[in-house]
Amino acid sequence: MNQNYPSALLEKAVNEFAKLPGIGGKTALRLVLHLLRQENSAVESFGNAMITLKNEVKYCSVCHNISDSEVCSICSNPRRDASVVCVVENIQDVMAIENTRQFQGLYHVLGGVISPMEGVGPSDLQIDSLVHRVREGGVDEVILALSPTMEGDTTNFYIFRKLADVDVKISVIARGVAQNDELQYTDEITLGRSIVNRTLFTGKM
């Protein structure tokens, strides 16, 4: 649809919204006009929340999850079991597993999975820091909780090989999660069960 915006400021705001994934031009216009009907303070709160997050966001130096402090609230929680480390792709996956309330250990956020198609190699991910973290000792088990896709499997296998000479148990979440499903959208029961029913990683899937 060819849009004739009555205002360049409006057009700019709509174009910024339309850059977001899944937000088309008409939705962007609707959202901007909704915001325009709110109080000045509400609009400033909206715009500044995003800018403040971007400027002040930290990543936990241990697990690489988003954090407000140097070490995140999970890694610094003495009631969590530091001997078990659950390896996940991203922040949403940490939140999804936390919501199952089935896991008391710590996390390691890779920042993605190995994907030659998308040009993501091991060095683009937090794999070296995982190996370093496990080698330092104190970790008895590494749970691989990546998406059950070819890329996830490849990454599982890569990590398994990298940790081959370290005395640590490596497990993988049970294939209760359906092949090619997105981990973050899996229902909590299935996802919780997959953590409880994890199986020993033998190098085969």
Add this chain to the structure above:
Amino acid sequence: MNQNYPSALLEKAVNEFAKLPGIGGKTALRLVLHLLRQENSAVESFGNAMITLKNEVKYCSVCHNISDSEVCSICSNPRRDASVVCVVENIQDVMAIENTRQFQGLYHVLGGVISPMEGVGPSDLQIDSLVHRVREGGVDEVILALSPTMEGDTTNFYIFRKLADVDVKISVIARGVAQNDELQYTDEITLGRSIVNRTLFTGKM
């Protein structure tokens, strides 16, 4: 879904997004994490576009459309036919009609329709300014292009009565548009035809 946000800043940004109509918690998180992966400058551009729009937005003193100047680009365009004024509910409707390229006159943006259910009365809308504008002279025809709903019909009739003693032709867009459809989502051919086939307003629908 009970969310355990790893960061208060993240939670704040997600909550701000989730206030938008049609944006749920998971979508809000996905959008915020998408923005977080962009450059600082892109995030500032996003946040500031909305704040700048809200702070600097003007409304045309003639037609009340959003504008960057005192009088909007349509009202100040000498090639537009100032003798025909098309009355619409909102800014999206101006844009939708402009996109049909079937209308060369000017607009009058009411800012809504009379809706007792939602507590919107005539004094909440730009109806007095419309009557004043028509009484000043130079307007030969007023086209009522409100949504084909009970509220739109009520508003049409109210304006018709208000202009009863003024020597001006009042027309209404053809009912090519289906009853209860939202005007801004009508296809351009139907909407364009409804402007061309407008009929004389007789006080009955």
